[in-house]
Amino acid sequence: MRYVSTRGQAAALDFREVTLAGLASDGGLYVPEAWPTFSQDEIAALAGLSYVDTAVAVMMPFVGTTMTRDELHALCEQAYGGFSHAAVTPLVQLDHDRWLLELFHGPTLAFKDVALQLLGLLFERFLTGSSDHLTIVGATSGDTGSAAIDAVAGRANVDIFMLHPDGRVSDVQRRQMTTVGAPNVHNIAIRGDFDQAQALVKAMFNDPAFSSRFRLSAVNSINWARLMAQVVYYFYAAVRLRAPERAVAFSVPTGNFGDVFAGYVATKMGLPVAKLVVATNVNDILARALTTGDYSSRQVVQTPTPSMDIQVSSNFERLLFDLGNRDGDAIAAQMRGFEGSRAMRLTNAQSQDAAGLFKAERVDLDDMALAMRWAHEHAGQVIDPHTGIALAAARRHAGNAPVVTLATAHPAKFGDAVERATGTRPNLPARVGDLFEREERFDVLDASYAAVSGYIAERAVAR
Ligand SMILES: Cc1ncc(COP(=O)(O)O)c(C=O)c1O
Numbered sequence: 001m002r003y004v005s006t007r008g009q010a011a012a013l014d015f016r017e018v019t020l021a022g023l024a025s026d027g028g029l030y031v032p033e034a035w036p037t038f039s040q041d042e043i044a045a046l047a048g049l050s051y052v053d054t055a056v057a058v059m060m061p062f063v064g065t066t067m068t069r070d071e072l073h074a075l076c077e078q079a080y081g082g083f084s085h086a087a088v089t090p091l092v093q094l095d096h097d098r099w100l101l102e103l104f105h106g107p108t109l110a111f112k113d114v115a116l117q118l119l120g121l122l123f124e125r126f127l128t129g130s131s132d133h134l135t136i137v138g139a140t141s142g143d144t145g146s147a148a149i150d151a152v153a154g155r156a157n158v159d160i161f162m163l164h165p166d167g168r169v170s171d172v173q174r175r176q177m178t179t180v181g182a183p184n185v186h187n188i189a190i191r192g193d194f195d196q197a198q199a200l201v202k203a204m205f206n207d208p209a210f211s212s213r214f215r216l217s218a219v220n221s222i223n224w225a226r227l228m229a230q231v232v233y234y235f236y237a238a239v240r241l242r243a244p245e246r247a248v249a250f251s252v253p254t255g256n257f258g259d260v261f262a263g264y265v266a267t268k269m270g271l272p273v274a275k276l277v278v279a280t281n282v283n284d285i286l287a288r289a290l291t292t293g294d295y296s297s298r299q300v301v302q303t304p305t306p307s308m309d310i311q312v313s314s315n316f317e318r319l320l321f322d323l324g325n326r327d328g329d330a331i332a333a334q335m336r337g338f339e340g341s342r343a344m345r346l347t348n349a350q351s352q353d354a355a356g357l358f359k360a361e362r363v364d365l366d367d368m369a370l371a372m373r374w375a376h377e378h379a380g381q382v383i384d385p386h387t388g389i390a391l392a393a394a395r396r397h398a399g400n401a402p403v404v405t406l407a408t409a410h411p412a413k414f415g416d417a418v419e420r421a422t423g424t425r426p427n428l429p430a431r432v433g434d435l436f437e438r439e440e441r442f443d444v445l446d447a448s449y450a451a452v453s454g455y456i457a458e459r460a461v462a463r
């Protein structure tokens with residue numbers, strides 16, 4: 001399996017190279033050069049498999065010859081052995097045809113652990129025997145940061161520099177990052193929003209002087225391996241609800257478009273999916289793009305769903321590339337236009353192609369709170385606000401297929417918002433321990449390229 005850039009110019013890479021690389025050298029994102037496909041019989045044969053066995057079956061075609069099946073199996077056992085639920089990502093029934101897919105049973109209580117626990121091991125595996133020292137630069141609106149730090153803290157040959165928007169993540173999210181004492185973990189709070197943090201990260205990859213000095217790598221969904229690992233739970237859930245015999249719809253709380261893009265990949269691989277509901281909060285660039293073709297970025301509004309307070313959705317580029325006949329030159333021009341003006345229009349073909357599978361819903365605070373209360377009162381489920389956004393969208397969705405709402409974070413990560421909506425304050429699970437007693441360690445910097453790249457250059461290990 002080879003991987004190509006959405007902007008058509010960077011060299012094609014294999015799975016090892018793409019996992020270590022991050023952003024493509026032409027500024028694009030890597031995708032497989034062709035989607036591997038499963039027949040309906042092969043999908044039916046996934047029924048009854050454990051999560052680990054499902055993961056190996058789904059991911060093996062992407063890994064290609066860079067690892068044997070047994071090696072991948074061992075890594076998956078190690079990655080998912082630490083989850084607190086035997087099913088790793090269990091399904092919980094809400095009513096006749098609505099389900100929650102709980103993705104928060106990993107060490108940092110959010111769906112990011114599903115991919116990042118594996119990615120940490122992949123880094124280790126691919127660096128064994130090499131003298132490379134990885135400098136991971138990442139941006140987080142809360143959950144990627146803690147999951148990535150947990151996955152690489154204390155590992156040899158890796159430093160992680162994680163940017164979060166100062167004062168715009170929950171206390172639990174911040175403390176999960178800033179109380180990790182390992183010397184290879186560096187937290188930077190920037191005076192700005194997530195979009196600025198993500199733009200700074202991409203700028204470091206795109207700066208030849210900086211990126212040639214350090215062996216940069218990514219833990220954001222820039223990194224293909226992140227998305228690959230997320231494809232697995234779409235198969236796992238759908239098969240449990242009788243796919244491929246019947247199609248299943250998914251409602252996905254969306255910000256950077258990584259999670260829902262993983263659902264799209266599952267459809268390209270042959271999984272029958274009735275609809276992918278793209279649920280956004282009031283930061284609704286994706287809802288506008290998918291309903292009117294207007295992909296224009298506005299000022300980010302702070303909400304009780306901080307992880308979705310995003311107005312530039314990185315992975316949307318991967319979708320536009322795939323919908324647009326994979327024309328790298330056209331995407332490069334489209335994205336350059338967006339980077340200049342922070343606005344672009346989808347082509348008619350892109351809009352029409354997306355409309356078949358995706359349905360976008362913008363959910364405001366009242367509807368989110370209503371959905372959280374409904375889950376609590378009618379199904380006995382306390383859900384986090386991000387999941388509340390997606391459940392509100394799922395409740396608007398009419399169709400014959402069962403609807404699975406992705407529960408992306410544990411409610412205790414957002415205790416205040418949950419208490420406001422439901423009157424119940426969820427307890428933090430014992431596994432996060434004495435989070436509020438530990439000392440925090442982070443620096444606050446202006447959201448300027450000079451400040452952030454200078455800070456990292458002083459501390460990172462040169463090639
Ligand atoms: C809890 C939670 N829900 C939803 C999202 C949105 O996911 P994505 O950025 O993949 O669209 C995030 C951030 O990634 C998150 O942390």
Ligand SMILES: N[C@@H](CCOP(=O)(O)O)C(=O)O
Nearest residue numbers: 140141142143144220221307
């Ligand atoms: N919501 C995310 C934002 C980063 O998204 P990613 O999937 O590209 O890592 C977060 O929690 O940090």
